Amino acid sequence: MAELTTLASPLDVGGVRIRNRVFLAPMSGITDEPFRQRAHAHGAGLVVSEMVASGELAKGRAGCDLRIRHSGLPVHMVQLAGREAVHMGEGARIAAGEGADIIDINMGCPAKKVTGGYAGSALMRDLDHALSLIEAVVGAVSVPVTVKMRLGWDESALNAPMLARRAEQAGVRMVTVHGRTRCQFYQGRADWRAIARVKEAVSIPVVANGDVGSAEEAATILEQSGADAVMIGRAHYGAPWTAGGIATAAAGASAQAVPRTPQALADYVVSHYEDMLSLYGIESGLRQARKHLGWYLDRHAPDASAEQRKRILTSFEPGDVAAELRRVLVDRAQSTSLRSAA
Numbered sequence: 001m002a003e004l005t006t007l008a009s010p011l012d013v014g015g016v017r018i019r020n021r022v023f024l025a026p027m028s029g030i031t032d033e034p035f036r037q038r039a040h041a042h043g044a045g046l047v048v049s050e051m052v053a054s055g056e057l058a059k060g061r062a063g064c065d066l067r068i069r070h071s072g073l074p075v076h077m078v079q080l081a082g083r084e085a086v087h088m089g090e091g092a093r094i095a096a097g098e099g100a101d102i103i104d105i106n107m108g109c110p111a112k113k114v115t116g117g118y119a120g121s122a123l124m125r126d127l128d129h130a131l132s133l134i135e136a137v138v139g140a141v142s143v144p145v146t147v148k149m150r151l152g153w154d155e156s157a158l159n160a161p162m163l164a165r166r167a168e169q170a171g172v173r174m175v176t177v178h179g180r181t182r183c184q185f186y187q188g189r190a191d192w193r194a195i196a197r198v199k200e201a202v203s204i205p206v207v208a209n210g211d212v213g214s215a216e217e218a219a220t221i222l223e224q225s226g227a228d229a230v231m232i233g234r235a236h237y238g239a240p241w242t243a244g245g246i247a248t249a250a251a252g253a254s255a256q257a258v259p260r261t262p263q264a265l266a267d268y269v270v271s272h273y274e275d276m277l278s279l280y281g282i283e284s285g286l287r288q289a290r291k292h293l294g295w296y297l298d299r300h301a302p303d304a305s306a307e308q309r310k311r312i313l314t315s316f317e318p319g320d321v322a323a324e325l326r327r328v329l330v331d332r333a334q335s336t337s338l339r340s341a342a
């Protein structure tokens, strides 16, 4: 599969070397520092911060610092959302000052609280305004600027190729396209072939995104879109090693640091949990970690009892949560394998 080996090769984004072509998608509330650190350690080519609202960043609002802070990874990429050119420019300057190597602009988020403020994918309804934001960011920083978009607002306005071309002319160095319209939200299947029209419209790298979860799908999206790289989001739920696993398989190597035994998996999940508690503090960390713990259970202990899930997902005692996680992930796995060996 020629396309699969392509995924292992590096990519140049405006002079920044990206080590391979399988990326972790930015996901608000999910791809925080502990998650990105793990995805990077497993071998993902590029990881991106959760979006940060440029207006809030420019005003110094609490919480923005955690989203943009440098986590020591070789490439620090920060995504900005917003609708005011002045805030986008200022936000980009602040992120670059924190060490961002690449600034991404969110023109794809479908959430009403974002599009209602005419940010995210709403910008695809007014390309002149979208361009004014791109120009503000490109003019504010010397690091490469990239844009993440959808195919368009709806089926009657598939203007991603036009936005990508104008973005390239304004100095953008890479675009990512999620193969859905805004009005589709997350319904239906991503249209991988439609991304090809963006690839034909520009000469900068194009990243294809939407519904990829395996090496086969990564190869197919590249083949159908002609894109240069693939970005993967939700397939990482309960498996931060997804992008890295595909990238290392494409290189003919075995996946890095993936937990392979029930004990290793329990240690991995507990350490992810503990990293979140130390980043956010116990009260906030407990709540924010629950979705991850739920996904780990869904994926790795689908037959855990409702009582066990409840203890893990509602307890306010970190020690109890960790102990119950170990019981569910290790003891049950052992008793299952003992049963199946008997």
Ligand SMILES: Cc1cc2nc3c(=O)[nH]c(=O)nc-3n(C[C@H](O)[C@H](O)[C@H](O)COP(=O)(O)O)c2cc1C
Residues within 6 Å of the ligand: 025, 026, 027, 028, 029, 030, 050, 051, 079, 106, 107, 108, 109, 148, 178, 209, 210, 211, 212, 231, 232, 233, 234, 235
């Ligand atoms: C919970 C969640 C949060 C997201 N947050 C962001 C975000 O902050 N910025 C962004 O550009 N896209 C965001 N996205 C979109 C993803 O980056 C990606 O485009 C989308 O999930 C499709 O890829 P997938 O099918 O591989 O998940 C988010 C998606 C989800 C599910």
